[in-house]
Amino acid sequence: MKQEEKEKREKLVQLEQQNEQMQQQSQLEQLTQREQQDQQMKQDAMEQQESIASSPELAPRLEWFKLRLERVAEVVFHEFTVDYGHSCVLIYMSGMFDIKQAERNLLEPLLGKVFYMKDELTQYLFSRNQLPVTELHWVDRAADALQAILQGYGILLFQGEPRMLVLPYANYETRSIVEAPNETVLRGPREAFIEDIGVNISLLRRRIKSPLLKTEEYTFGRHTSTRVVLAYMEGICKDSLIHEVRRRISYLDIDGVLSSSQIEETITDRSSSPFTQIQYTERPDVVSSSILEGRVAILVDNTPIALLAPTTIFSKMQSSEDYYQNFVAATAIRYIRYLFLFISFLLPSFYIAISTFHAEMIPFRLLVTVASAREVVPFPALLEAFIMEISFEALREASVRIPKSIGQTVSIIGALIIGTAAVQAGIVSAAMVIIVSVTGIASFIIPSFDLGLSFRLMRFPLMLLAGTFGIFGIACGMFLIYTHALNLESFGVPYLTPMAPSNRDSAKDVWMRAPWWRMNERPSFAAPNNRNRQKKQARGWKLEQEDLE
């Protein structure tokens, strides 16, 4: 009996569950149906509006544009009539549109002619293309026309004609090309990118005059409609890389793209890392050479900074100057840079470790000097170093913000007077001042600002470790940083590439700067398939000469 009851109950429960499920499903279906209906209605309304906007009648269309551009102060609706009786409207944004050109090339010819029939006018404008304007084109959709107006183009509407003429006279003030302010070189070109993306692309195209240089354009930002261009060499750049960049970028849906860093942080492999995995530069020559190596450049409108991917830590240690100087000197300088990279984030912690834990490491006389200097200092070495390093970072940050006219005064006060006074007052030791200044200089030797910054920041935890565990702590800290950097990837390329995993071909440009005539191949991490860069024996003439002798 009990079993039967149990079975019955179970059946009932099952039935109830099924009912519930059915109900839930039907609710879901209803919901989805409602949503679909809503969407349909919205779409219908939009289409209706669109149909109004793209109707041949002028008045409703004008109404549509006026409604859209309500309370927009700089928009101009210039209504005029072409003989006989064809009414037209020119819409543009003042300040972004070159009205003089439009007057000369559009209004003058139109108003100087007589069109008896409407067909004559349309033929003149659309079929025979007789206006003295290049790049003239037309759109049917009102939304496109609106976008064009907002981008600084002029739109010409006609009575009885659904097509709208787009006048390419966008003209706004841009900064002129100036010398690269942050990445200066002695021998290389001086030009830097500016905010206008058109000019920036022209700077690239002027260097790479090849149809294989592709510039794919995308628009991002719901409100800003910012132009973003992917530039790469077809056939050199890996297809998978381009696909990957496109794929990652396609996820970007944000109200405004105001700088390249928004894109950078969206598409970077690991954004929580202190190391940035995308390189940026303001120099068109750097971008061009990277593109020729098979990398992808991302240019963003209104940003004078281009992004480069993939990148490795070593390409951030290279300066464009290296490639313009004698390769022997450039190689030597590179080693100095590597040395100072370590100094920039190890020296203070090393000092702390040695002075607190491993005093036996330094020779006796030096030890005496250091100890006597530290004798009056009331703080332990760790605290002293922290105070000095933090005030140095504050000084550096202040010097960026301070207006240029008083910047020098502040830096003199900060660096010289405070430093000397602090030493004389016995608050910090002279050795510490020397170490902090050397560290400060060292951190600016790193060509990439963000790499320098990340190393500067990692100095602080390392100092803490050094103060608590001595050199053993430094070793642990370095190990953690090394492990982290080791496992970073930039678009599939390991961050420490020619070192770990080691790669002999790419190492040519890392451990030394090989002379140009020896760099026959592109680095394999960027362009594994098409590596041949130049004819072998670029210095064949020399062999020839020697043969003659």
Next chain:
Amino acid sequence: MTTKVVTQKQMYKYFTIHIITTIIMFMIGIVLQQSGYSAPLGVLIGACIGIVITFFSIAFAKRRPDAFFVHYGADIVTRWLHYPLMAFIIMTNFLLVAINLWEIQDLLLQFYLTGTPSWIILGLCGLCISYMARYGIKSMFRAAEGMFYLSMITFIIIPYLVHSNMEWFLARGFATIASVKEAWPTAYHLGSIFGEASLILYIYPYISQASYTRKTTIRFTMLAALMVICHLIPILIVLGPDLAQNLNYPELDIIRLIKSGSYLETLDPIIIALWLVSIFIKLSFILFVISHMLSRILKLKYSKPLIYPICAFIIVSTICLAQSHTQFFSMHNGGVSTCVYISQLIPLLYYVIDVMRNRRQQMEEESL
């Protein structure tokens, strides 16, 4: 399908570091105690033992190159035998990590960080090794690749720097005193460390160009043996066997003899720091193998979330490993090597059973 992420070059560099770090840092004192002048001979014999063990495990791994031993092992012997054996292997590897960690903290506490509580040091070491192990198999091998030349330089430079302190008359001992009988304890202890290369079996599906594995094994074992001998001989010539026997870390005392001009008094903290990094790589590899095996035995899909807890467990067991230095060092004669040998030879059992079964199957098929 696992991706073949470990190249032969990486394996060569990794296992060289894997073998020499422990031997040079912690084993030299024991080796000299037991063998004296015969130690270099013992190293060579130990290397041969290591190669043989590793070859067995490679031969076994080759039979199923794309599958993990932990998985298919149950098909060869029964499941009831497989899991206890795997547990034993895991425990042995556990012990290896714990012993190494104990030695690290002992070394640091003795010389550099006197007064620091040992659990803090162990915790920091544990953080380092588990952080690396958590990134997966790639990270250890890449790390070894990046570190290789630097650590090799520090290992090579020491014998060179102490050459002014060498007492060459002591070198005669190599010719007159060496004997196989004396060398045997060294060979036995070091053989277990050289044999650690048999861990290849557990990561075999990750290895690319797996057909070259045997060649690579010979290369790294030879290099490691050479490096160890390069360290043993200077210690014997500089300190002499009698003094070296009574030092816990003769290698450290050798380094302390180095005086590079008058700029730096001693280099030992820096060199110790570099060695520590090498040992961390090694330990994180073993930790990775442990978590990999454990996750597969327990039928868990991912091994990553196991690494930190396992490491914490290892640290606790390290604290409970031994109470004093003397007690710990008595263990070196007390069976650790044997325990390691047994765990290394367990795959051999599987191999034999597997071969026999196959034969029987073939026979049956033929008879049909």
Next chain:
Amino acid sequence: MIIIAIAYIVIITYEVYYMKRHSVPIKPYVVLYGFMLIASEILYYFKDEFQLITIIKVLFAPIESILLFK
């Protein structure tokens, strides 16, 4: 002992958070974590009475002394 427990709790919280983010089934892992926590607490509690070394010595020292011809 408290430190061990705290360390484990930190680790377990981190791992559970990590697994949730990657939508990995948590239950078997948490059981294992609990087991490890208890095991290490027991190990630590009895650390004065017995050391791991003694087990190894009892088990393997005889074999080793035979192999080393002692």
